[in-house]
Amino acid sequence: MRKIYVFDTTLRDGEQSPGVNLNTREKVEMALQLEKLKIDRMEAGFPAASPGDLAAVNAVARAVKDVTVIGLSRSRESDIDAVREALIGAQDPCIHVFLATSPIHRKFKLRMEKQQVLETAQASIRYAKKYFSKVEFSLEDAGRTELDFMAEVVAMAVREGASVVNIPDTVGYLYPSEYGAIFKYLKENVPDIEKVQLSAHCHNDLGMATANTLAAILNGADQIEGTINGIGERAGNTAIEEIAMALETRAEFFGAKTGLALTEIARTSRLVSKLTGMVVPGNKAIVGANAFAHESGIHQDGMLKEKTTYEIMTPESIGLKESKLVLGKHSGRHAFREKLMDLGYDLSEEQVNEAFTKFKVLADKKKEVSDEDLLALLEEKLIDTPEVFKLETIFVAYGNESTPTARVRIATEDQTIEEEAEGNGSVDAIYNAIDKVSGEEVTLADYSIKSVTHGKDAQGEVHVVLSQNDVAAQGRGLSTDILEASARAYVDAVNVLIEKRKTFSRRERATL
Ligand SMILES: CC(=O)SCCNC(=O)CCNC(=O)[C@H](O)C(C)(C)COP(=O)(O)OP(=O)(O)OC[C@H]1O[C@@H](n2cnc3c(N)ncnc32)[C@H](O)[C@@H]1OP(=O)(O)O
Ligand SMILES: CC(C)C(=O)C(=O)O
Numbered sequence: 001m002r003k004i005y006v007f008d009t010t011l012r013d014g015e016q017s018p019g020v021n022l023n024t025r026e027k028v029e030m031a032l033q034l035e036k037l038k039i040d041r042m043e044a045g046f047p048a049a050s051p052g053d054l055a056a057v058n059a060v061a062r063a064v065k066d067v068t069v070i071g072l073s074r075s076r077e078s079d080i081d082a083v084r085e086a087l088i089g090a091q092d093p094c095i096h097v098f099l100a101t102s103p104i105h106r107k108f109k110l111r112m113e114k115q116q117v118l119e120t121a122q123a124s125i126r127y128a129k130k131y132f133s134k135v136e137f138s139l140e141d142a143g144r145t146e147l148d149f150m151a152e153v154v155a156m157a158v159r160e161g162a163s164v165v166n167i168p169d170t171v172g173y174l175y176p177s178e179y180g181a182i183f184k185y186l187k188e189n190v191p192d193i194e195k196v197q198l199s200a201h202c203h204n205d206l207g208m209a210t211a212n213t214l215a216a217i218l219n220g221a222d223q224i225e226g227t228i229n230g231i232g233e234r235a236g237n238t239a240i241e242e243i244a245m246a247l248e249t250r251a252e253f254f255g256a257k258t259g260l261a262l263t264e265i266a267r268t269s270r271l272v273s274k275l276t277g278m279v280v281p282g283n284k285a286i287v288g289a290n291a292f293a294h295e296s297g298i299h300q301d302g303m304l305k306e307k308t309t310y311e312i313m314t315p316e317s318i319g320l321k322e323s324k325l326v327l328g329k330h331s332g333r334h335a336f337r338e339k340l341m342d343l344g345y346d347l348s349e350e351q352v353n354e355a356f357t358k359f360k361v362l363a364d365k366k367k368e369v370s371d372e373d374l375l376a377l378l379e380e381k382l383i384d385t386p387e388v389f390k391l392e393t394i395f396v397a398y399g400n401e402s403t404p405t406a407r408v409r410i411a412t413e414d415q416t417i418e419e420e421a422e423g424n425g426s427v428d429a430i431y432n433a434i435d436k437v438s439g440e441e442v443t444l445a446d447y448s449i450k451s452v453t454h455g456k457d458a459q460g461e462v463h464v465v466l467s468q469n470d471v472a473a474q475g476r477g478l479s480t481d482i483l484e485a486s487a488r489a490y491v492d493a494v495n496v497l498i499e500k501r502k503t504f505s506r507r508e509r510a511t512l
């Protein structure tokens, strides 16, 4: 299998993303992660840009051990000197010199004729070769350069001893077959072309950076340049993770692979996003949050039966834990039942159907139904919580100069129990009395009350959350009297808690 060298320019072209500015510490942190990803070459910055960038490139050069560290330079001696200074201490230094070759850039930007471009590039490669054994030369805007002139410049770079010649589609203008054809043309028309590695460097202005880079590989490119998450100037650069996974997933088609440690992809992507502040879109290939998430019922059913029905690569292969089945309005019963099992609810067919109907009503109102939504849905008597305790009566004695006292009568399956207790307030007294009846040791984790109708006789709804060890349960009580609503909510939560405890121990037994 042919090896494709990976030239990462996250720290240089990636940093050219508007609004991104990495300090030395951040560049070093990223460089060390890129080293773990096992990229071959790393462009750490543009030392002539500022003293800060020069220092950052130097810090990276000294920090990484197993990667070639590269500094970018215009075709000017002063820029080359800046790279020399920046790469002091690098284990394997390389300089990247560039000059634009297209008619538009020659005429308007450089104000140079073809001959002048050729001579300037030649002089800079010669100067760079005095100090570096590895020199990469880029023909900026090669994509819009006349083929014969491009071949002339590439031939000169080969003669001058460049180790890599890069053919950038600087403005993301080309279509894959056109870009691929350039590599084929150079291979066939430039003498001694085998003495250099040919490199592909694409931008994503028309969304074709990945396709163009793959076309270059199919036509003999030895190296690809890109960034993690595809960040970079304007619409960004080729996303390295997309190339690596395309080659991996379609190895039989491309016959080439990178040497990347693929399981470091997700971690590297998260770090780049964190340090640059550039959020990865959910639908971004490979590293977007939805890249391994499935929402629709037919897909989820397929996934549950056989993952390869809807996944061409595994989340594990890029260092993620597992695929996600997201519950939403397009989901079906298979995924719904699976989720209930995950949450510890082993329900009958009839109960699942009842819960599923209510879930669809909720899913119509919400974009995504979370685990918490489902738990609330289930606890709202979607499963019949058996009433272990049934509140029959309460009596409360309260005076502002006496200790509140409550008496409750509660029925169980085979008896009726009455208990009395005092408390700091009326609700506290009621809850102490209920605790005496149930014998459960619980903590009141939350208590809230709201009126659900209007007027003086409004109904009050009390919501409580009780906890016991790792189990939490919610209860609701409704009454025109808030003390009764409080008592009902508490008894309801105790019943839910007892039922949940049973479910959890069933599940634990099942996993033993
Ligand atoms: C396609 C790419 O991504 S190329 C890399 C782009 N990255 C950057 O530009 C980031 C770093 N750049 C900078 O910090 C600044 O532009 C600097 C320090 C390099 C130069 O700043 P200044 O000297 O103020 O020049 P400025 O940026 O305004 O103009 C660029 C000059 O370089 C010239 N130039 C552009 N490319 C090259 C080149 N490859 N070789 C030689 N000269 C070049 C331009 O023609 C222009 O020259 P002029 O002043 O004679 O007209
Ligand atoms: C400096 C060069 C290689 C570049 O980034 C481009 O042409 O896009």
Ligand SMILES: [Mg+2]
Residues within 6 Å of the ligand: 013, 168, 170, 201, 203, 237
């Ligand atoms: Mg670029």
